[in-house]
Amino acid sequence: MPYFPQTYRRTVRSSDxxxxxxxxxxxGFFSPEELNIAIELVDEHLQKGVASGYSFLFAEQSDTVVGYACYGPIPGTAASYDLYWIAVHADFQRQGWGKxxxxxxxxxxxxxxxxxxYIDTSSRSQYEPTRKxxxxYGYRQCAFFEDFYAPGDSKVVYVKNM
Ligand SMILES: CC(C)(COP(=O)(O)OP(=O)(O)OC[C@H]1O[C@@H](n2cnc3c(N)ncnc32)[C@H](O)[C@@H]1OP(=O)(O)O)[C@@H](O)C(=O)NCCC(=O)NCCS
Structure with a gap:
């Protein structure tokens, strides 16, 4: 693995x-609609802070954000969280950042x-590396919603109990 000085940041900036x-x-995994949703979650946080329900963690190398996660508590639950998004820039994948x-x-x-x-993902074959x-890292499939996203594209829910 190459040497990389990792820094993590939780504060959200408009440049994010x-x-x-x-x-x-x-x-290359997400549709334009999904891309807009990713940005909307940032906007929610920029407007309302943690009260938005969306918290962020940015991984940086030399001040460049290489990947991030968006997560938050699931309203109405005692102690359950959703990992809404995790992504690493294609140029930095398979280098240990996602882990x-x-x-x-x-x-x-x-x-x-x-x-x-909890993590929702798609059953499409494109997502097999993501499911792997x-x-x-300790997540197990706990639900399967057939044809949830589209015919032949089901929702697979993973959970990790801490
Ligand atoms: C899933 C994702 C976040 C993983 O990030 P990453 O930085 O590439 O992952 P890491 O380098 O930390 O990989 C850790 C381990 O996960 C597994 N893994 C990750 N990507 C894999 C792939 N494409 N194929 C097979 N195994 C993979 C491997 O076990 C890997 O260990 P190894 O490299 O020693 O074999 C990244 O590939 C990504 O952004 N994918 C597209 C977006 C996505 O699917 N997001 C989740 C849905 S919101």
Whole structure:
């Protein structure tokens, strides 16, 4: 693994909007609609802070954001959290960043007494590496909603109990 000085940042800046757009677009995984949703979550946080329900963790190398996670408590639950988004810029994938962002996010959730972390993903074959990534780090499938996103595109829910 190459040497990289990692820094993590939780404060959200307006400049993160454009970088998140670049990161999410670079993965080639998300539709323009999904890209807009990723930005809307940043905007929610910029307007309302943590009260928005969306917290962020940015991983940086030499002041460049290489990946990020967006997570938050699930309203109406005692201690369950959603990991809404995790993405690493295509240029930085398979270098250990995703693993570290996930671990740091889990630590933040644990510090807030979160007990269960849920992640929604798609059943499409394109997402098999993503599903493997979750399984590799202790998440198990707990629900399957057939044809949820579209015919042949089901929703798979993973959970990790802390
Ligand atoms: C999923 C994602 C966040 C992983 O980030 P990453 O920085 O590439 O992951 P890491 O380098 O930390 O990989 C850790 C381990 O996860 C697994 N893994 C990650 N990407 C993988 C891939 N494409 N194929 C197979 N295994 C993979 C491997 O076990 C890997 O360890 P290894 O490199 O020693 O084999 C990143 O690939 C990504 O942004 N994907 C597109 C967006 C996405 O699917 N987001 C989740 C839905 S919101």
């Amino acid at each position: 909007r454009e970088r998140i757009r670049e990161i999410v677009a670079s993965t 570290d962002i996930l671990a740091q996010t889990e630590a933040l959730i644990a510090a807030q007494k979160g007990q269960n972390i 990534f979750y399984r590799d």
